[in-house]
Amino acid sequence: MFAFYKKHNNQLYNRLIGLSRDKFFYDNIKLSDDFETRILLIFFHLAIILKIAKGSKYQKKSQETFDNIFLNIEYNIRELGYGDVFVNKKMKSLNKTFYDILINLDKEKILFSRNTDLLKKYFFTKGKTEEEKMHKLAEYLRKFKDFCFDLDVNIMLNGSIDFKYR
Known part of the structure; x- marks a missing residue:
């Protein structure tokens, strides 16, 4: 008779959207400003967060976070006007x-400047790879990882991330 829906906390999703829209990526690194690039940036940020939160103590909260992020992405794709078949694919x-990003993002060797194969695969596939830009992106993600390691996991999973790169 009554439907009870679990209210989702979209604060982390909104924060990841904000991080993926940082002008640093588009002005300094010259990444293409499109849906795919922003999704990839969200995925790299989220993968770092989930790697840090890894552990049985935070397993349920991490799964809820993952589900919420992907649900929001699905809603956004639908808002762009795509149908069910396209959205599912x-x-x-x-x-x-x-x-692929989550598995290959090794916590111990996370985004060192010399280990940028994952960044090449997703961001620098077209034409000549620009090493300097790739290293800037690796440096950004390494600093984001260092910033997140200093945060309480619950605070991080709730989206209270105030990261500023400069």
């Missing part, structure tokens, strides 16, 4: 991409 592709 796109979400399957995005899921594979995210898990």
